[in-house]
Amino acid sequence: MWRKRISFIGIFVIILGFLHIDAQFVRADSKKEGNITLVTDEKIEGWATSPGEGNGKGNTISHFVVRINVKGQENTTVRSYRVDAVEAPADRNGEKKYTFSLDMIGKWPAAQGETVTYKIVVDAYRENGEYFSFPSLPYEYVKRNSQSSTDLDFAFTSPQNEYAKPPNGDAQGRLDVTLTPKGRVDNIVRSPIDVVFVFDVSGSMTLMKLQSAKCALQSAVDYFKANSNPNDRFALIPFSDTVVANKVVPFSAKQDVKDQLDLIASTANSLNAGGGTNYSAALQTTQSFFNDPSRKKYIIFLTDGMPTVLRTKEKVTFDFLGITWTEMADVEYVLLADGRTAVQTAYSQHGIKQSRYVNYQDTEEKIRTDAINVARNLGMNNIVLYSIGFGNHQEVDMGYLEKLSAMTGGQAKQGTSQNLTEIFQQFSKLATDPVLNGTVKIPLASFDGNVQIVETDQVWLDEKKENAYTSRLRFQIRSSTIRS
Template identity: 60%
Template sequence: MKRWRGWLLWGMLFWLMASLWPMKAGVVYADQTEGAITFVSDEKIEGWATAPGSGNGQGNSIRYFMIRIQPKEQSGTAVSYRAEAVETPADRNGEKKYTFSLDMRENWPSAPGTMVTYQITVDAYRVLGNGKEDVYFSFPQTPYQYTRQSEASTAKLDFSLSFSQPEYAKPPNGNAEGRLDVTLIPQGAVSSPVRPPIDVVFVFDVSGSMTWEKLSSAKTALRSAVDYFKAHSHPNDRFALIPFSDSVRDIVPFGDQPNVAAQLEKIRTVGDSLTAGGGTNYSAALSLAQSYFNDPVRKKYVTVDEHFSLQ
């Protein structure tokens, strides 16, 4: 009987220890964030990320990814591209999984040399309850490295000469006469330069101080800017419109439309419909514009009123 009780006590103690021991092997926890780059080629970059099934009060859904690419050991030459997050069905733990695919044709940043190694990292973005975009987490911890052949310029200029005669004789007290034809022959090609994407926010004054003439001039300037950017845009540029008087109103935030052309057209349409009235609250508009600039790599521009001065 005593032996039986002893075995029972040992069994209960073993069960208690086993229940408290952290069993992590083979288990996917739904409270972790994780991501990976799964495929890189000259044509595209693909990957995935997971987010917890239950939020922390700040939002836990990935909206999009920013893929940052930089030639290795070349600081200040990184470019960033946006890729939309595609949500896949949640697993049994409630964990959300998102995938992305980025078209890289003609989008690799230029670099010297015939072979270039690029470092690739990804930022997963979420949108908080107040509409502000926020970097949720980044991956991989060690940048993914990809080596590709550089699209170096093969451009050169050749020339040829032809003479109207084999010798030119200068007569006494006269000038030599003849013809020398030079033909310039351009050869090779230059790859299209890839500029980094930019962030542009149009801060538009529609307060009562804007007379009809000033408002009309500002709208004309906005339309001209839209036309310029539509003709010279990068597919990952971001544009926003912040009209203001007493407060900001009729805002067109980053990512309001599915692509750059549609975003700019929306800004043009909203701008054309604006009317003036009320006070002038510059601080609210500029503060909101500043909150949009959350990518440290991109060049940032704020354009104000009809003057469109770069800040």
């Protein structure tokens, strides 16, 4: 570590071309120290101490920034990764120590050659904005480049060479895209994953159904505990007519992944049923949890019925005491259990609540379409949805659940009390199997407006209709050969 005291008299200009400098004053302190304790292909770990300045907060390290570059290529871009500081128990002298553990799978800077030497420096940031760096000389780690090689061949074919344009319409045709994965993957190491259990606790979940669902979830928890990566993240989102906020288990509830899974199981066991079924709210909340684009992301979605509730924003005209006005308002649509009655309730920002009966079929279509749009957005963000319809054909529309899941490259299965545990375990295994994922994106602007694509269950357009997408494609990795 560089130990130096700098005093300012007048104005000095200091040029340090080789040292990382932020636009803030860095104070050196002989008592600050840190060390990198472990570097592997999968992680970097270390610690730092930082005694205070007597102001009550200066000794608190909030986070670390790990900076990595390829030795001999110092002029190239340095990769920086922020990781939260974890306070360790104080030693016998009362000195505080802060540790970090950074997952490095898929994060090493690309470089050529069989082996690559990386230089690593860590910045420890304190709550008062100051930071210090360690070690004094960059830590050097020699990493062997993987000999894996993967590729994806593709071909476009059409069943016809020409399409005849009718006099009063557009020519319609079909374009087939064939994808062929090839290559090999050596030393398969499963990357960390994010999994969110989305759990329906609406009023239709009878006591027996709810107990079966809890037992099935426990089986999934047990599977993940036996097959987890230390950097995996798991969460639980129970929902009925909205998300049950006080029973949500976020990713960060526990540091240890097995403790996190135990918390999910115990929280699920405390759930009670009641209310309607709001797919959109549950899936939108789930999407907000996924904040690491480098991870594979999965939703295991259990429901025993179709969506009956939607909360959205719409332009509504209110009429109160003969005064009318229009505003963007919070609106709730509810399908009642009689299968005939639908209610729209609008909430004005002025505290006025206005309810009216609306057409049942139109409202059912609105609620279902909104959930489809949410699922489409999941797919465009590489989030896989595995759905379990827990009920008979009168209770669950499996075709609809299959459509939602297919938009994300996932699957839907019908569950019973007898097979529910098995389905949970199957979906859990799919989430942990090493795979290559992909999505076909077609930029429509490249056709100069001469081609339009019709949306189907397998193909959809973004909101601006600028790009078309297929369902996510999944290629299983078996042994050393990629197979589709």
